[in-house]
Amino acid sequence: xxxxxxxxxxxxxxxxxxxxxxxxxxxxxxxxxxxxxxxxxxxxxxxxxxxxxxxxxxxxxxxxxxxxxxxxxxxxxxxxxxxxxxxxxxxxxxxxx
Amino acid sequence: xxxxxxxxxxxxxxxxxxxxxxxxxxxxxxxxxxxxxxxxxxxxxxxxxxxxxxxxxxxxxxxxxxxxxxxxxxxxxxxxxxxxxxxxxxxxxxxxxxxxxxxxxxxxxxxxxxxxxxxxxxxxxxxxxxxxxxxxxxxxxxxxxxxxxxxxxxxxxxxxxxxxxxxxxxxxxxxxxxxxxxxxxxxxxxxxxxxxxxxxxxxxxxxxxx
Numbered sequence: 001x002x003x004x005x006x007x008x009x010x011x012x013x014x015x016x017x018x019x020x021x022x023x024x025x026x027x028x029x030x031x032x033x034x035x036x037x038x039x040x041x042x043x044x045x046x047x048x049x050x051x052x053x054x055x056x057x058x059x060x061x062x063x064x065x066x067x068x069x070x071x072x073x074x075x076x077x078x079x080x081x082x083x084x085x086x087x088x089x090x091x092x093x094x095x096x097x
Numbered sequence: 098x099x100x101x102x103x104x105x106x107x108x109x110x111x112x113x114x115x116x117x118x119x120x121x122x123x124x125x126x127x128x129x130x131x132x133x134x135x136x137x138x139x140x141x142x143x144x145x146x147x148x149x150x151x152x153x154x155x156x157x158x159x160x161x162x163x164x165x166x167x168x169x170x171x172x173x174x175x176x177x178x179x180x181x182x183x184x185x186x187x188x189x190x191x192x193x194x195x196x197x198x199x200x201x202x203x204x205x206x207x208x209x210x211x212x213x214x215x216x217x218x219x220x221x222x223x224x225x226x227x228x229x230x231x232x233x234x235x236x237x238x239x240x241x242x243x244x245x246x247x248x249x250x251x252x253x254x255x256x257x258x259x260x261x262x263x264x265x266x267x268x269x270x271x272x273x274x275x276x277x278x279x280x281x282x283x284x285x286x287x288x289x290x291x292x293x294x295x296x297x298x299x300x301x302x303x304x305x306x307x
Contacts, residue, residue, distance in 0.1 A: 013241035
Protein backbone atom coordinates (compact mmCIF):
# COMPACT_ATOMS: atom_id res chain seq x y z
CA UNK A 1 0.00 0.00 0.00
CA UNK A 2 1.79 3.21 -1.08
CA UNK A 3 3.22 4.94 1.98
CA UNK A 4 3.98 8.65 1.70
CA UNK A 5 5.93 11.04 3.92
CA UNK A 6 5.80 14.83 3.44
CA UNK A 7 7.97 17.47 5.09
CA UNK A 8 5.55 19.89 6.71
CA UNK A 9 6.99 23.32 7.57
CA UNK A 10 3.71 24.82 8.85
CA UNK A 11 1.66 21.96 10.30
CA UNK A 12 -1.97 22.59 11.18
CA UNK A 13 -4.56 20.68 13.15
CA UNK A 14 -8.12 21.40 14.20
CA UNK A 15 -8.70 20.95 17.96
CA UNK A 16 -12.42 21.52 18.58
CA UNK A 17 -12.77 22.36 14.91
CA UNK A 18 -10.52 25.45 15.08
CA UNK A 19 -7.59 25.56 12.60
CA UNK A 20 -4.49 25.87 14.78
CA UNK A 21 -0.81 25.86 13.97
CA UNK A 22 1.08 22.96 15.49
CA UNK A 23 4.72 23.40 16.60
CA UNK A 24 5.41 26.85 15.06
CA UNK A 25 8.85 27.11 13.48
CA UNK A 26 9.38 23.36 13.36
CA UNK A 27 9.22 21.04 10.38
CA UNK A 28 7.05 18.00 11.15
CA UNK A 29 6.32 14.97 9.02
CA UNK A 30 2.87 14.21 7.65
CA UNK A 31 2.27 10.54 6.92
CA UNK A 32 -0.22 9.09 4.48
CA UNK A 33 -1.32 5.70 3.23
CA UNK A 34 -2.73 5.82 -0.31
CA UNK A 35 -4.90 2.90 -1.47
CA UNK A 36 -3.16 0.77 -4.12
CA UNK A 37 -6.58 0.26 -5.74
CA UNK A 38 -6.47 3.96 -6.77
CA UNK A 39 -4.97 5.17 -10.04
CA UNK A 40 -1.82 7.29 -9.82
CA UNK A 41 -3.87 10.34 -10.79
CA UNK A 42 -6.35 9.71 -7.96
CA UNK A 43 -3.58 9.32 -5.36
CA UNK A 44 -1.95 12.56 -6.49
CA UNK A 45 -5.34 14.29 -6.49
CA UNK A 46 -6.11 13.03 -2.97
CA UNK A 47 -3.02 14.68 -1.53
CA UNK A 48 -2.25 17.67 -3.71
CA UNK A 49 -5.46 19.16 -5.08
CA UNK A 50 -5.37 22.80 -3.96
CA UNK A 51 -9.03 22.98 -2.95
CA UNK A 52 -9.99 19.39 -2.22
CA UNK A 53 -6.77 17.59 -1.27
CA UNK A 54 -5.56 16.39 2.10
CA UNK A 55 -2.45 18.59 2.21
CA UNK A 56 -4.50 21.74 2.79
CA UNK A 57 -6.01 20.23 5.95
CA UNK A 58 -2.57 19.42 7.35
CA UNK A 59 -0.56 22.55 6.53
CA UNK A 60 -0.83 26.26 5.94
CA UNK A 61 2.16 26.03 3.58
CA UNK A 62 1.44 25.83 -0.16
CA UNK A 63 3.64 22.80 -0.56
CA UNK A 64 5.71 20.31 1.43
CA UNK A 65 9.42 20.95 1.76
CA UNK A 66 10.00 17.42 0.40
CA UNK A 67 8.09 14.25 -0.40
CA UNK A 68 9.00 10.57 -0.23
CA UNK A 69 7.13 7.37 -1.02
CA UNK A 70 8.00 3.67 -1.21
CA UNK A 71 6.30 3.93 -4.63
CA UNK A 72 8.87 5.79 -6.73
CA UNK A 73 6.36 6.66 -9.45
CA UNK A 74 4.00 8.17 -6.87
CA UNK A 75 6.84 10.09 -5.25
CA UNK A 76 7.88 11.58 -8.59
CA UNK A 77 4.29 12.48 -9.46
CA UNK A 78 3.77 14.17 -6.09
CA UNK A 79 7.04 16.04 -6.45
CA UNK A 80 5.82 17.35 -9.81
CA UNK A 81 2.35 18.19 -8.53
CA UNK A 82 3.60 20.03 -5.46
CA UNK A 83 6.75 21.45 -7.03
CA UNK A 84 8.98 20.10 -4.25
CA UNK A 85 12.02 17.79 -4.13
CA UNK A 86 11.73 14.04 -3.71
CA UNK A 87 13.86 12.81 -0.83
CA UNK A 88 13.58 11.06 2.51
CA UNK A 89 13.22 12.40 6.00
CA UNK A 90 16.05 14.46 7.47
CA UNK A 91 17.54 11.93 9.91
CA UNK A 92 17.60 14.66 12.59
CA UNK A 93 13.78 14.78 12.62
CA UNK A 94 12.02 12.06 14.61
CA UNK A 95 8.92 10.61 13.03
CA UNK A 96 6.03 9.37 15.15
CA UNK A 97 2.38 8.83 14.33
CA UNK B 98 -20.63 14.54 12.58
CA UNK B 99 -19.72 11.43 14.55
CA UNK B 100 -22.96 9.45 14.86
CA UNK B 101 -23.90 7.43 17.93
CA UNK B 102 -22.80 4.16 16.37
CA UNK B 103 -19.46 5.76 15.57
CA UNK B 104 -18.99 6.83 19.16
CA UNK B 105 -19.57 3.26 20.33
CA UNK B 106 -17.20 2.01 17.66
CA UNK B 107 -14.41 4.36 18.71
CA UNK B 108 -14.76 3.40 22.36
CA UNK B 109 -14.30 -0.25 21.45
CA UNK B 110 -11.67 0.50 18.80
CA UNK B 111 -9.29 2.43 21.03
CA UNK B 112 -10.11 0.88 24.39
CA UNK B 113 -10.14 -2.67 23.08
CA UNK B 114 -13.76 -3.11 24.12
CA UNK B 115 -14.05 -6.31 22.12
CA UNK B 116 -11.62 -9.01 23.22
CA UNK B 117 -10.46 -11.54 20.64
CA UNK B 118 -10.72 -15.27 20.05
CA UNK B 119 -8.77 -17.95 18.22
CA UNK B 120 -9.96 -21.29 16.87
CA UNK B 121 -10.35 -23.62 13.90
CA UNK B 122 -13.16 -23.33 11.38
CA UNK B 123 -15.38 -26.19 10.28
CA UNK B 124 -16.80 -24.36 7.27
CA UNK B 125 -16.32 -21.11 5.39
CA UNK B 126 -18.07 -19.23 2.62
CA UNK B 127 -17.72 -15.88 0.86
CA UNK B 128 -19.58 -14.28 3.76
CA UNK B 129 -19.19 -16.57 6.77
CA UNK B 130 -16.96 -18.66 8.97
CA UNK B 131 -18.29 -21.49 11.14
CA UNK B 132 -16.46 -22.27 14.36
CA UNK B 133 -15.91 -25.61 16.07
CA UNK B 134 -18.73 -26.05 18.59
CA UNK B 135 -20.62 -23.05 19.94
CA UNK B 136 -17.94 -20.86 21.52
CA UNK B 137 -19.42 -17.41 20.85
CA UNK B 138 -21.82 -15.06 22.62
CA UNK B 139 -24.40 -13.89 20.06
CA UNK B 140 -23.31 -10.64 18.39
CA UNK B 141 -20.39 -10.17 20.80
CA UNK B 142 -18.00 -9.66 17.87
CA UNK B 143 -19.94 -7.21 15.70
CA UNK B 144 -17.55 -4.76 14.07
CA UNK B 145 -14.42 -6.79 14.84
CA UNK B 146 -12.07 -8.33 12.26
CA UNK B 147 -11.66 -12.07 11.81
CA UNK B 148 -8.42 -13.16 10.14
CA UNK B 149 -8.05 -16.48 8.34
CA UNK B 150 -6.17 -17.85 5.34
CA UNK B 151 -4.27 -14.61 4.72
CA UNK B 152 -7.48 -12.57 4.52
CA UNK B 153 -9.75 -10.78 6.94
CA UNK B 154 -13.48 -10.08 7.19
CA UNK B 155 -15.51 -7.54 9.16
CA UNK B 156 -18.04 -9.26 11.41
CA UNK B 157 -21.55 -7.99 10.69
CA UNK B 158 -23.25 -10.34 13.13
CA UNK B 159 -22.59 -13.66 14.84
CA UNK B 160 -24.52 -16.54 16.32
CA UNK B 161 -23.02 -18.88 18.91
CA UNK B 162 -21.15 -20.67 16.13
CA UNK B 163 -21.16 -18.62 12.91
CA UNK B 164 -19.50 -15.31 12.09
CA UNK B 165 -21.22 -13.43 9.27
CA UNK B 166 -18.73 -11.17 7.45
CA UNK B 167 -19.24 -8.58 4.73
CA UNK B 168 -16.56 -10.14 2.51
CA UNK B 169 -12.96 -11.34 2.69
CA UNK B 170 -10.37 -8.58 2.28
CA UNK B 171 -6.77 -8.64 1.07
CA UNK B 172 -4.95 -6.82 3.91
CA UNK B 173 -2.49 -5.21 1.50
CA UNK B 174 -5.29 -3.76 -0.63
CA UNK B 175 -8.59 -3.65 1.27
CA UNK B 176 -10.11 -1.46 -1.45
CA UNK B 177 -9.21 -3.87 -4.22
CA UNK B 178 -10.51 -7.24 -5.39
CA UNK B 179 -12.20 -9.57 -2.95
CA UNK B 180 -9.75 -12.02 -1.37
CA UNK B 181 -9.96 -15.79 -1.76
CA UNK B 182 -12.29 -17.41 0.76
CA UNK B 183 -10.24 -19.08 3.52
CA UNK B 184 -10.17 -22.86 3.55
CA UNK B 185 -13.05 -24.61 5.30
CA UNK B 186 -10.82 -25.77 8.19
CA UNK B 187 -8.62 -22.70 8.44
CA UNK B 188 -7.36 -21.51 11.77
CA UNK B 189 -8.73 -18.07 12.56
CA UNK B 190 -8.21 -15.17 14.93
CA UNK B 191 -10.78 -12.57 15.91
CA UNK B 192 -8.77 -9.41 16.62
CA UNK B 193 -9.52 -7.20 19.68
CA UNK B 194 -10.95 -3.75 18.97
CA UNK B 195 -12.86 -2.81 15.83
CA UNK B 196 -12.31 -2.70 12.08
CA UNK B 197 -11.31 0.80 10.94
CA UNK B 198 -13.91 3.04 9.32
CA UNK B 199 -11.92 3.68 6.16
CA UNK B 200 -14.58 3.45 3.46
CA UNK B 201 -16.36 6.55 2.17
CA UNK B 202 -19.91 6.51 0.81
CA UNK B 203 -21.80 9.28 -0.98
CA UNK B 204 -25.38 10.41 -1.43
CA UNK B 205 -27.27 13.17 -3.23
CA UNK B 206 -29.60 13.40 -0.24
CA UNK B 207 -29.02 16.82 1.32
CA UNK B 208 -30.84 16.38 4.61
CA UNK B 209 -28.93 17.24 7.76
CA UNK B 210 -26.81 14.57 9.40
CA UNK B 211 -28.23 13.17 12.63
CA UNK B 212 -26.45 11.47 15.51
CA UNK B 213 -29.07 8.73 15.50
CA UNK B 214 -28.55 7.82 11.83
CA UNK B 215 -27.19 4.33 11.24
CA UNK B 216 -27.15 4.38 7.43
CA UNK B 217 -26.66 6.90 4.66
CA UNK B 218 -30.04 7.70 3.13
CA UNK B 219 -30.12 7.11 -0.64
CA UNK B 220 -26.50 5.96 -0.69
CA UNK B 221 -25.14 5.87 -4.27
CA UNK B 222 -24.72 2.18 -5.00
CA UNK B 223 -25.49 1.50 -8.68
CA UNK B 224 -23.33 -1.17 -10.30
CA UNK B 225 -20.82 0.44 -12.65
CA UNK B 226 -21.00 3.84 -10.97
CA UNK B 227 -17.77 5.61 -10.06
CA UNK B 228 -19.53 7.14 -7.05
CA UNK B 229 -20.06 3.97 -5.05
CA UNK B 230 -18.45 3.33 -1.69
CA UNK B 231 -14.66 3.06 -1.78
CA UNK B 232 -11.63 3.04 0.43
CA UNK B 233 -10.30 6.43 1.55
CA UNK B 234 -6.69 7.55 1.94
CA UNK B 235 -5.47 8.28 5.46
CA UNK B 236 -3.12 11.09 6.50
CA UNK B 237 -1.88 12.35 9.87
CA UNK B 238 0.80 14.72 11.10
CA UNK B 239 2.89 13.69 14.07
CA UNK B 240 1.34 14.92 17.36
CA UNK B 241 -1.68 16.49 15.63
CA UNK B 242 -5.13 16.07 17.12
CA UNK B 243 -6.66 15.51 13.69
CA UNK B 244 -6.37 13.12 10.77
CA UNK B 245 -7.91 13.18 7.30
CA UNK B 246 -9.64 10.60 5.16
CA UNK B 247 -9.83 11.47 1.45
CA UNK B 248 -11.40 9.72 -1.50
CA UNK B 249 -11.41 10.70 -5.16
CA UNK B 250 -14.46 9.68 -7.15
CA UNK B 251 -14.52 9.63 -10.95
CA UNK B 252 -17.84 9.57 -12.86
CA UNK B 253 -18.29 6.72 -15.35
CA UNK B 254 -20.47 6.17 -18.40
CA UNK B 255 -23.04 4.70 -16.00
CA UNK B 256 -23.13 7.98 -14.09
CA UNK B 257 -23.34 10.01 -17.30
CA UNK B 258 -26.30 7.91 -18.44
CA UNK B 259 -27.98 8.51 -15.09
CA UNK B 260 -27.66 12.26 -15.50
CA UNK B 261 -26.17 15.04 -13.40
CA UNK B 262 -25.35 13.89 -9.84
CA UNK B 263 -25.13 16.57 -7.12
CA UNK B 264 -23.26 14.80 -4.34
CA UNK B 265 -24.32 16.44 -1.09
CA UNK B 266 -23.19 14.26 1.78
CA UNK B 267 -20.50 11.73 2.64
CA UNK B 268 -20.12 9.12 5.34
CA UNK B 269 -17.44 6.78 6.67
CA UNK B 270 -18.12 3.07 7.21
CA UNK B 271 -16.18 0.01 8.38
CA UNK B 272 -17.22 -2.02 5.33
CA UNK B 273 -16.63 -1.52 1.60
CA UNK B 274 -19.98 -3.08 0.73
CA UNK B 275 -22.71 -0.56 -0.04
CA UNK B 276 -25.59 -0.31 2.44
CA UNK B 277 -23.60 -2.43 4.94
CA UNK B 278 -21.60 -2.05 8.13
CA UNK B 279 -21.31 0.50 10.93
CA UNK B 280 -21.40 4.19 10.03
CA UNK B 281 -18.93 6.27 12.05
CA UNK B 282 -19.23 9.75 10.53
CA UNK B 283 -21.87 11.48 8.42
CA UNK B 284 -21.14 14.93 7.00
CA UNK B 285 -22.85 17.41 4.67
CA UNK B 286 -20.41 18.80 2.12
CA UNK B 287 -19.65 22.53 2.25
CA UNK B 288 -21.25 22.70 -1.21
CA UNK B 289 -22.67 19.98 -3.47
CA UNK B 290 -20.23 18.49 -5.95
CA UNK B 291 -21.94 18.07 -9.32
CA UNK B 292 -20.64 15.43 -11.72
CA UNK B 293 -22.13 15.40 -15.22
CA UNK B 294 -20.01 13.54 -17.77
CA UNK B 295 -17.65 10.58 -17.76
CA UNK B 296 -14.36 11.57 -16.19
CA UNK B 297 -15.76 14.33 -13.97
CA UNK B 298 -13.92 13.98 -10.69
CA UNK B 299 -14.31 15.13 -7.12
CA UNK B 300 -12.16 14.60 -4.05
CA UNK B 301 -13.79 14.67 -0.64
CA UNK B 302 -11.55 15.15 2.39
CA UNK B 303 -12.98 14.45 5.82
CA UNK B 304 -11.03 16.05 8.69
CA UNK B 305 -11.50 14.16 11.95
CA UNK B 306 -10.66 15.72 15.31
CA UNK B 307 -9.75 13.19 17.99
